[in-house]
Amino acid sequence: MNEHRRQILQMLADGKISADEAERLISASEESSGSSTETPFAPTKTRAKYLRVQVDTEGERDNDGPTKVNVRVPMQLLRAGVKLAYLIPSATLQKANMAMHEKGIPLDLTQIKPENLEDLVEQLNDLTVDVDQKEAGAKVKVRVFCE
Amino acid sequence: MIPFVAVVSLRNHQSRTFRLWIPLFLVWLLLLPLGILLSPFIFVACLFCRVNPFRGVALTWQILNALTDTRLEVENRSAGMSFHIL
Numbered sequence: 613m614n615e616h617r618r619q620i621l622q623m624l625a626d627g628k629i630s631a632d633e634a635e636r637l638i639s640a641s642e643e644s645s646g647s648s649t650e651t652p653f654a655p656t657k658t659r660a661k662y663l664r665v666q667v668d669t670e671g672e673r674d675n676d677g678p679t680k681v682n683v684r685v686p687m688q689l690l691r692a693g694v695k696l697a698y699l700i701p702s703a704t705l706q707k708a709n710m711a712m713h714e715k716g717i718p719l720d721l722t723q724i725k726p727e728n729l730e731d732l733v734e735q736l737n738d739l740t741v742d743v744d745q746k747e748a749g750a751k752v753k754v755r756v757f758c759e
Numbered sequence: 760m761i762p763f764v765a766v767v768s769l770r771n772h773q774s775r776t777f778r779l780w781i782p783l784f785l786v787w788l789l790l791l792p793l794g795i796l797l798s799p800f801i802f803v804a805c806l807f808c809r810v811n812p813f814r815g816v817a818l819t820w821q822i823l824n825a826l827t828d829t830r831l832e833v834e835n836r837s838a839g840m841s842f843h844i845l
Contacts, residue, residue, distance in 0.1 A: 662828070677836030689825035695818050701809045 616641040660687055660737040660758035668753040687733065687758065694729040761787065761823045762844045770839035783844075 617638055624634040663685045670678035700708075705721045712719055741756040765781040805812035832841040 680832070680834040682830070682832040682834075684828070684830040686825055686828050689822065689829065692818065692821040692825045695821065699810050699815055699818065703809075 662686055662759050663690060663736065664755070664757055664759055666753075666755040668751075670751050687736070690733050690736070691730065694733055695726070697724070697729055698726055760827065761820075762827045764845045766841075766843045766845060768839070768841040768843075772837040 620629075620634050620637045620641070623629045624631065629637070665681070665683040665685075667681040668678065669680075700721075702722060709719070709721055712721075737758050739756065739758055741754070743752070743754040745752045745754075761783075763782070763784045765783055767779045767781065769777045769779075771777075801815075802812045805815055826844050829844045830842070833839065
């Protein structure tokens with residue numbers, strides 16, 4: 613066990629930090645130690661296989677106690693799903709463009725190429741969304757990430 | 760490969776787990792003749808909508824293949840449910 617991890621666990625044992633904070637610090641220290649050993653010319657980024665969505669709720673909102681939702685969607689499904697956009701007829705895309713322009717969204721869907729959509733899914737590898745919300749005595753935590 | 764089995768697990772407040780294995784390959788076998796019967800109509804509908812029918816079929820196949828390993832879990836103190844496509 614390295615010194616950083618030992619210190620973090622000691623802080624956790626002393627009650628100076630919460631379990632969540634400890635987890636975050638350990639993952640951050642692992643990332644930094646991992647990146648320090650990487651050579652700049654050899655990226656070790658692996659292709660994500662799944663998109664994960666985790667929702668944890670705890671509090672007084674319902675009487676059933678904490679609720680956990682865990683969704684794992686294969687990235688392959690997303691890749692196949694975005695390809696459905698190729699099937700949209702151009703007349704429909706024009707209609708969608710007009711509707712978006714009316715709403716003030718200056719986006720031309722006819723200009724989106726299949727490669728753009730695939731790039732979009734590829735970029736999801738680096739996506740992490742963390743939402744912590746506390747309202748009316750209930751705590752909601754949402755995490756979206758790729759693994 | 761297209762998914763062959765889906766597993767649905769249900770847990771009640773007494774921590775009793777009920778697991779149901781759904782043989783999806785039987786569903787595909789049942790849908791196959793229906794798909795063949797409907798293929799002319801699907802073909803005409805695709806042409807009417809100016810969609811390449813072969814591309815549509817290929818994409819549907821890709822989506823079916825990609826469904827494998829999809830997992831959904833909802834856990835609560837009193838109950839739980841999970842759905843896993845194998």
